[in-house]
Amino acid sequence: MKDKEILEAIFNSMPYGIVAVGNDRRVLLSNELGSAYLRLPEKQVPLLPGQVEHIPDLYYRLQELEKNRQEPSFDLLAVPADGLFLTIRCRPIPQGFVLSIMDVTRSKQTERHMLHTMLEAQEEQRRKLSTEIHDGIGPLISTIKLNLDALKLELGGQPSHQAARMMESMSELLQAMSAEIRNISHNLMPNVLVDFGLVAALENLCHRLNSSGKVKANFFHSGMRERLDLKIALGLYRIAQELINNTLKYARANTINIQLIKHPTTVVLVVEDDGVGFEPRLQEYPTGKGIGLQNIQTRAKSMGGAFLLESQPGKGVLATVEVPIKN
Ligand SMILES: Nc1ncnc2c1ncn2[C@@H]1O[C@H](COP(=O)(O)OP(=O)(O)O)[C@@H](O)[C@H]1O
Ligand SMILES: [Mg+2]
Known part of the structure; x- marks a missing residue:
């Protein structure tokens, strides 16, 4: 040759x-x-x-x-x-x-598969934790409440002023504790999402935000007649949760707008606030603080989708996630 x-x-x-x-x-x-x-x-x-x-x-x-x-x-x-x-x-x-x-299709698929597995393991962990907290600690609190009531009876109708005040305060603390536990276990595993789908879960989230009095939350959705695949729904819900948490933590916003829009081959989630905003470019480099936005990026990628965050100091935050869906 x-x-x-x-x-x-x-x-x-x-x-x-x-x-x-x-x-x-x-x-x-x-x-x-x-x-x-x-x-x-x-x-x-x-x-x-x-x-x-x-x-x-x-x-x-x-x-x-x-x-x-x-x-x-x-x-x-x-x-x-x-x-x-x-x-x-x-x-x-x-x-x-x-x-x-x-x-690099194969390695891209492997990467996506690994992200998927990792997130799934994380969800499984959350599910377990949520059940344990709900089923393990919930009944204990109820028992303490019953004991407290029994103690009140035991002391008769005339407890000392001091004792009455302490019992009152204990009962309030228990009330707060059980509300907190319900909140934690709900955040860990939103049953409304599993039972009724993403629209209901986001509506519920907005309702809880509005009744907290911290911020005004609006929810708009379109094209969501059929329920999404549970994995996609859960992924989008987690992303919405993190974005809303960020708004509550950092934005000092008056309003959060949440939109969920179904297109023929994709679904788009938009979370927008009118708070203090920030310079997102700083976040592109690991600064040692904050993994929330990175996690969103990872989640969006693992669903084969994309995450875009637009913000400027003083201009609020506009976050968009678009993921492909099967028809
Ligand atoms: N809605 C928002 N308004 C203002 N600043 C924000 C908002 N979301 C995120 N940030 C800024 O971006 C940083 C990174 O956010 P994130 O990755 O979620 O990390 P973490 O919440 O753990 O700090 C935050 O520390 C904050 O400075
Ligand atoms: Mg965060």
Whole structure:
């Protein structure tokens, strides 16, 4: 075999695509995978953005290159390409640039699967904890209450002023404790979600917010005639919970608006507040504080969806989550 043939065989057997593009945008060289990923036609044609419309991120990058004539160097990590996920790296060469393209669909799926498993284990833990708190501590509190009532009887109708006050205060504390426990176990496992679905659960959440008097909560939903898959519903509920908690903790907001909108292939959750806002860019880097927003990102990813947070100091927060749903 001639060297050229050997080189060509090696070139074509590589586990990733290579496409070299000239300064005049003509494809100089490409191996079989490269041609397949970019759907290059047999005869060599210029690689114009329109050629790669099936890889939207690459399409935009090539358009930018056309417009700005900047140095052709970028990395697109795990971008969608018609059912696949590709990692595409572009580097300049004297004659133009070269694209290396790797199929990372498998590792992307593994990542999603791992996130899923992790979150599921977490939910299972919460379910257990919720049952234990509810069924274990609940009855103990009831028993203490009964004992307290019995003690009142035991002391007869005329307890000392001091004793009467202490018993009154104990009974109030027990009341508060059982309300708190109900709250905790509800937050751990929202039964209304399991029994009646996400719309009912979010309505319930808003109702509790409004009666807390801390903030005015509005809920709007559309297209939600059928119930969502429980996993998606639970994921979205957890995200709403964290966003609302953040509003209560940080925003000093008057109003929270929650929207749940079903589109033909996706469902969108929007949580918006009119509070103090913040500079979200700071949150992109682990600062050591706060994992709530990161968890939301993880959750959205594990459902194959996306999370976007828009905020500015003084402008409130607008958080959007969009996840795909099966019909
Ligand atoms: N609704 C909000 N209004 C104002 N600031 C917010 C809001 N949500 C989040 N933040 C800011 O973003 C930070 C990160 O939030 P998060 O990741 O949930 O972590 P944590 O709640 O544990 O602090 C918060 O510490 C806060 O400074
Ligand atoms: Mg938080």
